[in-house]
Amino acid sequence: MPDDATSKQRIDVRRATPGDAAALLDLKLRLDQETTFMMFEPGERRSSIEAVRAEIEERLASANSTLIVAAHEGCLAGYVEASGGVFNRTRHSAVVVAGVRTHYAGQGLGTRLFQALVDWADAAGIVRLELTVMTDNAAAIGLYEKFGFEREGRRRCSMIVDGACVDELALARVRPGFAASSGNG
Numbered sequence: 001m002p003d004d005a006t007s008k009q010r011i012d013v014r015r016a017t018p019g020d021a022a023a024l025l026d027l028k029l030r031l032d033q034e035t036t037f038m039m040f041e042p043g044e045r046r047s048s049i050e051a052v053r054a055e056i057e058e059r060l061a062s063a064n065s066t067l068i069v070a071a072h073e074g075c076l077a078g079y080v081e082a083s084g085g086v087f088n089r090t091r092h093s094a095v096v097v098a099g100v101r102t103h104y105a106g107q108g109l110g111t112r113l114f115q116a117l118v119d120w121a122d123a124a125g126i127v128r129l130e131l132t133v134m135t136d137n138a139a140a141i142g143l144y145e146k147f148g149f150e151r152e153g154r155r156r157c158s159m160i161v162d163g164a165c166v167d168e169l170a171l172a173r174v175r176p177g178f179a180a181s182s183g184n185g
């Protein structure tokens, strides 16, 4: 773990490789413990390293999906993944999921991951990036809006966390200028 700002600047933000499988599974298992803002409850995730490796390989082979990680001293501090649509009418869009370890949060890592994500999306011809976020996740909403994601609606009681209904916001970033230039009213 880093203990000063200098070491945090050495965090490498890059596309995942199959060799990241064990570290990625470890990252996701730790995030399941650290935050209630993501999908899995602690102990719920059942993936194996082999399954995660296959998932990474699938993303590397896909033109409209990606997985970007923040690597630091042999571990992963965060990730963002985009899963592209599988139908002709949705291949231009991708669903985004992101997480940064608590120890590294609030220091610009989410920003670096999302910059890499939108750079990839624009280069890959992805028009629409979409995600959902719990309404009380101010840090995540701030990050997404910083990158041009706009609120599209509220998903009422879409999650039940610790026995209580939680609403989510649906947000999306449409590549700047695309909707207007494609003649969509």
Ligand SMILES: CC(C)(COP(=O)(O)OP(=O)(O)OC[C@H]1O[C@@H](n2cnc3c(N)ncnc32)[C@H](O)[C@@H]1OP(=O)(O)O)[C@@H](O)C(=O)NCCC(=O)NCCS
Pocket (backbone or CB within 6 Å): 035, 037, 038, 098, 099, 100, 101, 104, 105, 106, 107, 108, 109, 110, 111, 112, 132, 133, 134, 137, 138, 139, 140, 141, 142, 143, 144, 146
């Ligand atoms: C949400 C998350 C990815 C943000 O990553 P991060 O590395 O902390 O983000 P950054 O430090 O780059 O901050 C990016 C922006 O987020 C917003 N932000 C960050 N922390 C914030 C906070 N505590 N309150 C309000 N806004 C905050 C700001 O807009 C900030 O931009 P700025 O520094 O230019 O003002 C990270 O906190 C996280 O993974 N949390 C737990 C899991 C999670 O919530 N995942 C998303 C599920 S939808």
